Amino acid sequence: MKEMVFTVSGMDCATCAAQIESKLKSLKGVHTASVNFGSERLRLEYAPETIDPETALRALNKLGYEAQPVGAPPQRDRAWWTRPKLILLVLCGLLTAVGFALELAGAGEWWVKGTYGLAVLVGGYYPVLSGWRGLRSLSPNIQTLLVAAAGGAIALDLWEEAAILVFIFSLGEVLEAYAVDKARGAIRALIALVPKEARVRRGDEELVLLVEEIQIGDVVIVRPGEKIAMDGVVIGGRSAIDQAAITGESIPVTKGEGDEVYAGTINERGALDIEVTKLAADTTLAQIIHSVEEAQERKTRYQRFGDRFARIYTPAMFVLAILLATVPALVFGEAFAPWFYRGLVVLVVSCSCGLVLSVPVSVVTAIGRAARMGVLIKGGVYLEAAARVDVLVVDKTGTLTLGKPEVTDIIPVGSLSPEEILSLAAAIEKRSEHPLADAVLRKAAKEGVEVPEPKDFESYPGEGASARVGSGTYRIGTLRLLSRLGIASDPAAAQIERLENDGKTVLLLADRDSLLGMIAVADRLRPEAPEAMRAIKSVGVGRIVMLTGDNEGTARAIALAAGIDEYWAGLLPADKVEAVRDLKRGGSKVAMIGDGINDAPALAEADVGIAMGVAGTDVALESADAALMSDDLSKIPFLLRLSRRAMNNIQQNFAASLLIVAFLVPAALFGWVGLVDGLLINESAALIVIANGLRLLRVT
Template sequence: MDSEKNIEKVTFKIKGLCCADEEVLLKRTFKKLKGVQSFEVNLTNQLLNISFNPSLLTRDKIIASISKTGMTAITDTKLKRTVNYWKDTRTILLFISFIVAVIGFGADKLHINPFLVKIIYAIAIVVGGIIPVKKAIASLRKFILTINTLLVVATIGAVSLGLWEEAAILVVIFSLGEVLESYAVDKARGSIKALMDLSPQTALVRRNGEEIMIPVEQIEIGDYVIIKPGERIPMDGKILSGASSVDQSPITGESIPVAKETGDTIFAGTINQRGSLEIEVTKLAKDTTLARIIHSVETAQSHKSTYQHFGERFGKIYTPVMFVVAFLTATVPTIFFNQPFSEWFYKGLILLVVSCSCGLVLSVPVAVIAAIGNAAKNGILIKGGAYFEAMNGVNCVAFDKTGTLTLGQPYVTDIIPLGPVDDDTLLAIAATIESRSEHPLADAILRYATTKDIKPDNVIEFESITGMGAKAKVNGQTYLIGNKRLFGQTNYYLKIADEKLIQLETEGKTAMLIGNEKDILGIIAVADKIRPQAKETIQLLKSLGVKKTIMLTGDNERTASYIASQLGIDEYRAHLLPEEKVNAIKELKKDYGKVAMVGDGVNDAPAMALADLGIAMGGIGTDVAMETGDVVLMGDDLSKLPIAFSLSNRTIANIKQNIFISIALVFILILAALFGLVDLVSGLIINEASALVVIANGLRLYKLKILL
C-alpha cells in the first residue's frame, strides 16, 4: 500500500491468457474500470500488474472482472515449479469432449438412431465449447472479434448445415490446439521458472544465539545466514566466516567456481561447493541480484521489437478483415451469381477456420522469451525483444577502456621522484590524496601503499577535478595529482617530466604527476591488464558483421594507442571527459547508423543511454550496471558479447522465419479453401499444426548452443 497516494499495487497470474486477442480484451476491460490507476498485461508470462485505488475498487471486483472475460485470476503470483496439465480445466473439458465425440462417431458408424447421434455430438460440442463461448461472448461485449468468436461462428454454421460430426471434430481439434499451444508457450516461460528455482525458499538464520529455518522473505538486512556445503546460497551478502569455492555459473555463465573467503561478496542463486559459510545479509530477498534478473526477464515483453508490434497489429486488423471476407464468400456468389448457398456458405466457414493467425501472434513473443532465457543461462541479461533487434543492426561498437577492455584492476608499476622526495614520501602524498577518491587508479595506489605499510595522512579541502585528477590540503600544504592537463592549467613547467611521461605512456601505462604549488615532485605510473578475451572478442564481432570498433577513453593518447594496437581496434579517441564520450556517440551514430556502447555503467552511463544499445559489464556486482544496460554481461567476461550478438542474429532470423511461414501458409490455405481443396476439419488441422510448428521453432532458441 502506498500511504501517500492511497494506491494499492497487485500482480495477478491470469489463467487462460493465451493470445493477443485476450490481451486486448483485458486491456479494454481495465481501461474503463473505475479506480484503476495503471495496469500492464504481460502475455508471455500470463501476468497482470495493476495499480488501483482501494476506496473505489477491490481485489474481488478485479477478479470478477477478469472472470467475465473467460479467464481466471490467481492472487498467488508465484509461478508454480511444475504445471499439471491433467488437472487443468481446459484439458479435462477437452478429454470429455473427445470421448463423447468418439462415442458419437462410433454410434454413427453403427447406424444407431440419427437423432441420438446428434445429441451425443451436441454434448461433445457444448462441453468442448464452454470456455471458447464464454470468451467469445466477453470479447463481443467489447466489440472484439477473436479466434474464439471465429470458432463459435464456424461451429454454429456447421451445425446449421447439418454437419454435426464436423462441428464436434472442429471443437475438439480447436481445444486440443489451444491446450498444446498453451503447453508450448509455458515451455518458453520455463526460462523464468528456471531462474526462480535457483533461489531457495527458506534459509538457516542465526538469531539471538539460535539457528532457525525461516522463509527468505522474512530475512532482514544484517541477519546471519548459515550455508552448508552443496547448498544454494539464498541471499546476497558478505562472508563473515568460512571459506569455500562458489559456483556462480547460474548467474554469470562462468564454468569455473570462484574462491570465496571472509569479506567477499556472494550472491543468491549461486552454489556453495565445499566449505561451510556464515554470511551477513546485505539485501532483502526482493532486491537480490537474482531477484532483479528475474524481474528484468519477467518485464522484458514491455520492450517489444517492431516484429512483436507487427504481429499484434496484424492480428488486430487481420481477424476482422477475414470475417468480412468469409461473409462475402458465403453470400456474394449466391446473391449475384446464382451459386448454391450451402456450398459457398461452407467455403466461408472454412475461410474462418483457416485464417486464424494465432501461430504468428504467439510465435514471436515465444521466440523472444526463449532467447532471453538462453541468454540468461549464459550469464547475459537482455531486457527485451527491442534490444535483440537493436543488436542485430549494430554497425559500430564503442568500448570504454578501464574495466571493459582491461580488467579494471590497475596496479602500480613505477614510482619516479623528480624533486626533493623519496619513493615512500611520494607514495604517501599520493595515497593521502587518493584516499578520498573513488577512481580505480586511486585504489591501485592505496593497495600498493598498504603493501609498503604506508598509511594515508589527514586530508582537508579535497576536490576532484573531473577528467584531470584531484587536489587536497595535507598538513597545511596543497598537493595535486593528475594528468598533464591538470598541471597545464596551473602553469606548471612540465618539460622535466615530458621525457619520462612519453616513455611510460608508450609502454601502455597511465602516468600521474604529483606536485605542490611550486614544484613537480614526481610521477607514479599505473598499468591495467588487458582482458584475456578482449582481442578475440573484437575479431569475432567483426566476423559477425560489426563494421567499426572504437575505444573511447579518458586516458592519454599514447596509452590509448598502445591498447588499441594490442587488441586490433579500428580507432580510438583519448583524453575524453564523460560529456565528450556522449558527443563521440552522436558523431558515430551519424557516420555508422546503429551504435552500441560497452562500458561499466558508471561514468559511461550517459554515453550508454544515448547509444542505440547500452551494454554493461559486470552486472553481478554493480547495481548501476544492472540499471543502465539494455544488455548486461553479468560476469566480467567480455567473451559473452559475441555470444549475445550471435544469439541476436539467430533470434531475428527465427522470428522472420515464423512470420513468413505463418503468413504464407494462411495465404495458401485461404486459396485452398476458395478452390475447395480443403474441408472444415482438414483446414483446421493444418492451421493448428502450423501454429504449433512455428511456436516450436521459436522454442528452439532456448536450448540453442552458440558456437563461435
Template sequence: MASNAHIYRLQGLSCMNCAAKFEKNIRSINTVEDVQVNFGASKLKINGEATIEQLEKAGAFDGIKVLPDRQQQPEKKEPFWKKRENILTMISLLFIIVGYLFYFQLGAKAPFTIGTFALAILIGGYDLFKVGFKNLAKLEFDMKTLMTIAVIGAAIIGEWGEGAIVVFLFALSEALESYSINKARQSISSLINIAPNKATIKHGNVNEEVNVEDVRINDIMVIKPGEKAAMDGEVVKGESSLNQAAITGESIPVHKTFGDEVFAGTINQEGYLEVRVTKRVEDTTIAKIIHLVEEAQAERAPSQQFVDKFAKYYTPAIMIIALLVAILPPLIASASWSEWVYLGLAVLVVGCPCALVISTPVAIVTAIGNAARNGILIKGGIHLEETGRLNVIAFDKTGTLTEGKPEVTDIVPVGSFTESEILSISRSIEAYSQHPLASAIIQKAKREKAKEMEAENFQSITGKGAKAVISGEEFFIGNPALFEEISKLPVEIKQQIDELQAAGKTVMVLGTNSDIYGLIAVADKIRNSSFSIMKQLLQLGIKKTVMLTGDNKTTAVAIGKELGISETRADLLPEDKLDTIKELQASHGNVAMVGDGVNDAPALATSSVGIAMGGAGTDTALETADIALMADDLEKLPYTISLSRKALHIIKQNIGFALGVKIIALLLVIPGWLTLWLAIIADVGATLLVVLNSMRLMNGKEKNKKDISEHVSQQSI
C-alpha cells in the same frame, strides 16, 4: 510504486487474447483505477482495490486463479494428457473416428453419423462455445468467436464432419500453445524458486529458522554446506566456495571469505558461513533480476507493436472478406449458396489470427528467459531486437577490456625527490579520489609503507587529475595534458613519458605550478578473453569495434592494436564519449556501448543498447543499462549478440510463416479449392510452426555457441 498498487501471480492464464479480456474485465471493477496484465510472466498489477474473489470472477472465463505475489504457488504439475481440456479433446477425437466409420458405412446424412459428429463438436468445443457465444452476445470478435461462427455454419450447411474436425484441431492448437507458453514461463518460475523462503538466523548461541520476510538488515544468517543463501549479505565468519550460477550464469564456484558479498540463491558448497544481511528480501539481487525480467517480458517490442496494430484491423477485414465470399458469387453470378457459404466459413477459419498474435511474444519471452538463466539480463523486447541489429560496439577500456585493477609499474623521480616522497605526496592527494588509478597508487604506497601526509583543499580536475595543498604547498597529480596547461613539460620528461606510454602504460605526473617532482606509470592487465571476444564479434557480423578511453593515445593505441580493435579513440572526457556515440550512430546506425554501468553513464544511456558488465551486486548497472551481464565477464557478450540475432531472425520467420500460410490458403478461394479441412490445418499448422520455431530459443548456452558460425551468413539481419 503507488501505495495502493497490488501485485498478484496468476495460474491458468492461457492466451494473449485471454490476457487482454481479463484486463478489460478487471478495468470494469469500480474500485480499480488501473490494471496491467503481464502475460509472459503470468502476473497482475492493479492500482486501487479489488478482492481476490472479484479478480477470479473477472478471469472465470479462462479458469484463472489469483494468488498474492509472495505466496508460494502450489500449482499442481498435471501431465499434459491428464488436463481436463485435453481429455475432452481426446474424447472428441474418438467420436470423430467413430463418426467417420458411420460416414463410410451409413452415409453423411445418417442419424448415427450426424449424432456422433455432433457429440464430438459438443464435447471438444464446450470451452470454445462457452466463450464464443458470450462474445457473440457482446459483439466481441476474437479467435473463439470466429471459430464458433465457423462450426455453427458448418453444421447448418450439413458439414458435420468438418465442423468436428475444426473443433478438434482448434482445441489441439490451443493445448499446444498453452504448453509452449508454460515451457517459456518456466525460466521465470525457476528464478522465483531459486532463493529459499526461510533463513537460519543466529540469535546469540541459538539458531532460529524464520521467514525471509521477517529477516532484518544486520541479522546474522547461518549457511551450512549444501544450503542456499536466503538473503544478500556480507561474510563475517568462515570461508567457503559458492556456486553463483543462479545469478551470474557461471557454474565455477567463487571463493568467499571475510567481507565478501553473498547473493541470495547461491549454493554454499564447502564450509560454514555466517553472513550479515545487507538487504531486505525485496531488494536482493535475485529479487531485482526477477522483477526486471518480468517487466522485460511485459514490454512490447517494435515487432509486437506492429503485429498488435496489424491484428486490430486484420480480424475485422477477414470477417468482411468471409462475408463477401459467402454472398457475392450467389448474388452476382447465381452461384450455389451452400458452396460459397462453405467457402466463406473456410475463409473465416483460415483467417483466425492465432499464429500471428503469438508469433512475437513467445519468441521474446523464451529468449529473455534463456538469457536470464545464463546470467544475462535483457530488460525488454525492444533491447533484444536492437541488439540483434547492432552494427558497431564501443567499449570502455578500464574494467571492460582490461581487468580494471591497475598496478603501479614504475616510479621515476625527477630532481631531488625520492620514490618514497613521491608515493607519500601522491597517496595523500589520491586518498580523496575514487579513480581506479588512485587506488593503484594507494595500494602501492601501503605496500611500500610510504608516509601519509595531511592534504587540504582537495579538488578533482575532471578527466585530467586532482590537486591539494600539502604542508602549505599546492601539488598537482594528473595526466601529462594537465601539466602542459600549467607549465610546459621539459623535453627530457616528455621523452620519458613517451617511452612509458609506448609500452602500454598510463603515466601520471606529480608536481606544482612551477616544478615536476616525478612520474608514476600504471598498467592495467588486459583480460585474457578480450582478444577472442573481438574475433567472435566480427564473425557474428559486427562491422566495427571501437575502444573509448580517457587514457593517452599512445597507450590506448598499443592496447587496441593488441586486441584487434577496429578503431581507438583516446584522451576522451565523459562528454567526448557521449559525442563519439552520437557520431557513430549517425554514420553506422545501431551502436552499443559496453561499460561498467557507473562511469560513462551518459554514453550508455545515449547508445542504441547500453550493456553493463558486472550487474551482480551493482545496483547502478541493473538500473541504468538496457542489458546487464551479471558476471564481470565479457565472454557473455558474443552469446548475447548471437541469441538476439537468432531471436530477431525467428520473429521475422514467425511473422512470415503466419502471414504466408494465410495468404496461400486464401488464394485457394479463387479456384474454389479451399475447404474447412485445409483452412483449419493451415491455421493450426501456422500456429505449430510459430510455437516450435520459437522453442528453438530455449536451447542452452552450449548450443548457441555453435550458432556463431550460423550467424556469419546472417549479417544483414
C-alpha cells in the same frame, strides 16, 4: 491508488492478455490493468474505496482465467488426467472416432449425428465460453471464429466436419499452450532458484524463517549443498559458490570473509555465516526476475505491428466471412449453401494463432535464455537494437582491462625521494574515486608510507586533482593537466614516452611551479579479451572502437594486445558521449559496453548500452539496456549472436505467418480448401512457428 500484482493462468496467446486488459479496464475503480503474456503477470492499479481486488478477480474468472496474488502459495500441479481441458479433448477425440466408426458400420443417422454432436459439445465447451465472452465484450477472438464456423457446419448438416473441426482446434490449443509454457520455462526456472526459507541465527537461537521475514542485518547460516537464500556478506567460513544462476560462470568462485554472495547461488563445500544486506524483494536475483518479467512490455517493431494487426484482422475476417456467405445469394441469386460454407472456411483459416504467437514466443524464449546465461536484456526493443549493431564501442579501464591497476614505477624528477613522491601523491588521491587513485593508495599502504591529510581538495574530471598538503599545494594528473596549468614537463619527456609505449599510464606530480616526479601505473588486459574481440568480429560487427581517457601510447598498447584496430585516446567523459554521437551520425548502430556507472552518459547515448559486471549493483541493473552479470567479455558475442538469431527467427515466423494467411484466405474465398484441411494447415503452421521460436533455447 493501490497496486497489486497477480499471476494469471490460462492465457494461450497475446490476444488473451488484451482481452483481460480490456475487461478489467472497463470496471469502475480500476485505473490501469497491464497484462504481461510472457510472464503471466497482471499488474492492477485500483481505487480501494471503489473496488476491491476480489471483484476484479471474479471478472477475470468469468473470462475463463484464474489468478492469484504474487507470493501466494503456488497451486499444486495437477496430473494430466485431472486437467479439464485435456479430459474434454480426449473425450472429444474418442467421440469423434466412435462417430466415424458408426458411420462406417452403417449405423442409424441419428446415432451418428448424436455422437458427433456430443463430440462438438464436449470439445467446444471452453472455446464456446471464450468465444461468447469475446463477442459479448465486442472483442471477437479466435475462439469466436471457431465457434461460428462449427455452428455453421452443423447448420449445413456437416456434423462430421464440425466434430473434427472442434477436435483439431482444441488439440492445437493444448499443444500451443504447452509450447508457450516451454518458452516461459526459463522465467519459471529463475523464480524456482529462490529458496522459500532459510536458517537464521538471532541471538543464541537458530530459527527457520520464510525469506520474507528475514531482515537486513540478520545472520543466515548456509550448510554445504544448500542454496543461499539472501544477498549478503560472508562474516564466517569459506566455501566455493556456484554462481551460474546469476553470472553464468561455469566455474565455482571461492568466497570468504568480506565477500559478497547472492540469493539463488549454491554453496558447494564449506559452511557459511552470511550477514543479510538486502531484503528478499531487493536481491540481485529478484531484480533479474523482475526485469525479465517486465522485458516483454518493451516491444519490438514486429510486436507493435502484430498488436495493431490483430485488433483489425479478426473483426475484418468476421465481416469478410459474412459478406461471402450472404452477398452472392442475396445480390446475385447464387445458391446459399456453397457460399455459406466458404464463409465458414474463411472463419476457420483466419484463426491466426501462428501470427499472434510468432513474435512473443521468440522474444520470451530469447530473453529467458539470456538470463540463464548471465545476460540481462531489458526488453524486446533492445533485443532488436542489439541485432542491428555494426559498431561496438568498448571502454578500456575495467572493461578491456581488469580495472585493478598497480603502481610499477616511481621516478623523482627533482630532489624528492620516491617515498616522498608516493606520500604526496597518496595524500591527494585520498579524496579521489578514480581507479588509479586506488592503485596509488594500495602502493602507499604496502610500502608503509605515511599519508598526510589533504586540504582544499579539487578534482579535474578526466585530468587529475589538486590539494594542499602541509604548507604547499600539489597537483597530480595527466600531461594535459600540467600543460593547462603552465607547468613544464620537458625534462621528463623521454621517460614519459618510454613508459607510455610500454602500455603504462603516467601520473605526474607537481607543485605550483614545477614537475616533481612521475608514478607509472599499469592495468592488465583481461585474459579473454583478444578471443572475445575476434568472436565479436565473427558475429558481424564491422568496427570495434576503444575509448579511453588514457594517453596515446597506453591506448595503442592495450588496443594492439586486445586485437582492436581503432582507438580514441585522451578523452574526457563528455568526449566519450560526443564520440558515440559521431559514430551514430555516420549511420552506424552503436552498442557500448562499460562499467555501468562511470560511463553512464555514453552508455545512455548508445543505441544499446551494456553494463558489465553488475551483479549486486542496483544502479547499473536499473539503468542499462542490457547487462552482463559477471566481468566476462565472452558474453558479448553471445548477446550479439542471440539477438541476431532471435530477430532472424522473428522475421522467419512473421513472414511465414503472413504467407500462410495470404494463402489460406484467398484459397478459402475461391473454394480451394475446406473446413478440415484449412484448419489442419492453419494449426500445423502455428505449431511450426512456435517450435521455431523454441530453437532459441539452444543458442550458446
